[in-house]
Amino acid sequence: MVRKTKEDAAITRQRLIHAAREVFLLKGVSRTSLEQIASHAGVTRGAVYWHFKNKAELFYAMREQVFLPLIDRMDDTLLSEQSLTVDSDPLSRIEKSLLDTIKELDLDLATRQTYEVMMSKCEYVDEFADVLQEILNNCSGIVEKYESAYERSQKLGIAHSNLSPKELAMDTHLFFSGLLHMWVKDADGSLFRNRAHSLIQTHIKLRRTSLK
Amino acid sequence: MVRKTKEDAAITRQRLIHAAREVFLLKGVSRTSLEQIASHAGVTRGAVYWHFKNKAELFYAMREQVFLPLIDRMDDTLLSEQSLTVDSDPLSRIEKSLLDTIKELDLDLATRQTYEVMMSKCEYVDEFADVLQEILNNCSGIVEKYESAYERSQKLGIAHSNLSPKELAMDTHLFFSGLLHMWVKDADGSLFRNRAHSLIQTHIKLRRTSLK
């Protein structure tokens, strides 16, 4: 039996992405051969080359599967018109967006593995260099959203008004970016993973005029 | 002419590290062959294998040449007994330590390139995985120093006292860690590199009771 139905093929494709993620995590992207990925998915390299042009395209497929939904969710939390919870002041919105991302990492293995691959098992050169630009672009988008949230917070008087919203926004993004990097590096979780919740709350508290 | 004097050999070794750094930056660590490094340094692979066991050892040599002095300098700024400048309150100490690191990146090409290699042109698996643990260890050390500085700041009344020094310290470290990551990724410098100074100042201002 060789030829599969369309759904079977879609499953094979998904299994390849799944396998790629796991082997990437273990061996690093560049040391992972397409043969390893194929056999880990229970197929041969023929299947890989059928579904993807090469390793880079497989990598991008893996990345997008996690990052596109994630960015959407962040946007939702930060921008949605109707208030999501009782306390939906702008600062709480930012806090919730950060906490949600951490929660997603805690709950979803694929997301966690993808982050880890992206942050310490990949070299951003040649065909992979584009990712750096995408990261920067995404950065700008997120910072803008934080910024407008901080502006509103200052107008509402719940955040200190003597610092520029733009820089507050960048400070938040840099904090969170650093947290994610450490989150995946933190082997036993004692340093950062277990404290992530509290660290986010502290970060936001620092900005509140009430300071609590 | 084959055999060189001891000093010549030391020069060759240094040239190899220099060459490795540049090719790593361009091609990524794993895609860089020892042949490329050797020829870029004007020697053959024989020289590489004479001075280093393999690529990993060369990588670690490159890393240590930049990171050991850098850690020392940070410690000096944060801990030195005598006050370095007129305003050497603990918060200014932290600020200076961060600013100095950024200045070093601005001034020294080797440091800059090494950081960039370490943060986006290297896969931390197998022989390179040890670096992750070293990073975590170094992390703990730095955070402890920030922490005691924040403690002193709170006792002096120059920093808000309602947040734990430990978490303030971690917030600072995560901020700076994120900044360094973005610093190297920021292609044209418009997003983060040019603002680094101001971002650091803002980060510290947030902590001051005077808030300015």
Added chain:
DNA sequence: TGGTTTACATACATTCATGTTTGTATATAA
């Protein structure tokens, strides 16, 4: 001043990943 190391260069053997090409059974469309 001769023997021994040193600091490499050169040659060799092996392994392994990649991309492409070809083969093939079957789903699917006409």
Added chain:
DNA sequence: TTATATACAAACATGAATGTATGTAAACCA
């Protein structure tokens, strides 16, 4: 029902990197 496109497997050809082994001229030491 048959022709064609699909979803792979299998075979092939190529290239490149690694580690080691060997060669060697000059520095260094006794």
